[in-house]
Amino acid sequence: MVATVERAPALAPVRRRAPMRRRQARTALAFLAPALLFFALLFFYPLLRELYTSLFSGPRADVYAGVGNYTKAFGDPVARHAFWVTVQYGLGVVVGAIALGLVLAVILNQRMRGRSVFRGILLVPYLTSIAIVGLLWRNILDPDTGILNRVLHSLGLPTQNLLAQHPLATLVGVAIWQQVGYTTVLFLAGLQGIPELYYEAAEVDGASVWRRFRHVTLPLLAPTTLFVSVIGVISAMQEFALPYLVTQGGPDNASDLYVYQVWKTAFGFRDFGYASALSYLLLIVILVLSLVQLKVGSRGES
Template sequence: MSAPTTTATAPPGAARPVRRRRGPFAKSLNRRYVITAYLFLLPAFAFFGLMFYLPIANMVSSSFRTGAQADVYAGMDNYTRAFEDAAVRNSFTVTVIFGVATTIGAIVIGLTLALLLNQKLRGRVVFRAALLVPYLTSVAIVGLLWRNILDPQLGILNRLLSDLGLPTQTWLNTHPLATVIGVTLWMTVGYTMVLFLAGLQGIPEEYYEAATVDGAGPWQRFWRITLPLLAPTTLFVSVMAVINGLQAFGQAYIITGGGPAGRTDLYIFHVFNVAFTSRDFGYASALSFLLFLVIVIFTVVQLRVGRRGEVQY
């Protein structure tokens, strides 16, 4: 004789589970949501298409042409010429040195300032704002300011050195690239400082308290806690610094004019001269596309290497 089977019944007054019906109406409503979302995104798509992707496509198309109007098909001649051009190699070398120096300097100086101004110091808000002001100032104004300060004849700095009885310097002739790097760091470290400050304030205090209880000193806490947990911020700062360094233009254009003897001939400044001085727009487009590829490669490598070093506690 088989055992009787029982079925569980819900007690009176209990709420019954709601069954979601995915009928034609639900599918139609979901489709409307998707269409509405794309309609709101359409202006952004149009903006990026017209202002970003279309110029890139035009640049790639022009890179295979030559002539003042880039109207004569030249095949790969512009790219072959770019690899054989000594001026291009010089400008690329100068740009790489500039980019590496500004990236390392931005990380080291920005992190140092962030660590100092993350302490409970009187007037730290004023110092943070003062360090951020140069970044908010246009490159043109910064360039004109420092060109006047460093002018060997009428510059304020040489006048001050002369008043103190110290020898004057020709900053823009003896060390032009170092000068441009220094001006760039003066302009950008405030921004990297703010980013590192945000990263530092996102680290829970419990980690430091636990490390202190375990006997870790300030240096150990920095290496074991602060630096690993700042890896995402450091990665972002380094990627942006490399991109900005490879695309730098205003400093060389305003402060040194690419001289002396091409020692500050940054890559974008060289492309500018090729396009608007020599009026070789096809060759300039090829040089621009090569730089675009270099930036993409650098960015991908940095992201892959940087993400491996991220630590989560």
């Protein structure tokens, strides 16, 4: 009898907590429902729909092709060329933005007058719409009416047609100019998170400026560098606006990036099934590259 009386109060809170947890779960689900609905309708459904479309061919994507579109992509010289151009573009942009951003971050991390102003100026290109950036540089580099050739002509220097002579390098330069501010801010945050104690200890040991940078700064910036490189690769592999606005993929497909080729396949040649297959192949490549970077980066950090 005594044991029964003692157990009853212990079971009561458990019974009361169960309905409370269910109410909390329903409340959490109610708050999450709009976000879940958003992702279901605007992300997961289009993703599955595109996978379904990639199994068909024809202008209306109504002829079943199975994996034919995927096998066609591996033998398509135009798709292979666009992918190779995109790899070159991505390497140039990621390496250039990381190198220049790191240098600028180290400079701006020093105590100097107007440091905040320079940081804000560097972010302006990144915060500017990519459409405005593309049209701006298209007008600057125009061989006939561009500002660049006017300045060169006024200085008595030979004019240039960079859009025709070096289209891919031009796109890489514009992309670095547009992204380096964001990269610099990330590296600045990483630098300011490094305790001064490490630099003081290295200085006491007689390490030079270069040795402190190499053995203290670079290793401790490894997580930031990994993040910047992963985001940079994903962004570069999906680049569309710059070739569309600046070079239109020319001349002779020299700056025909992969996503721009997918767009031409879908809306120029009206082959939505093949374009969907090309898109899914790009998704697989991006996932593989990201996983490889994260794997290599985690080993470097350890």
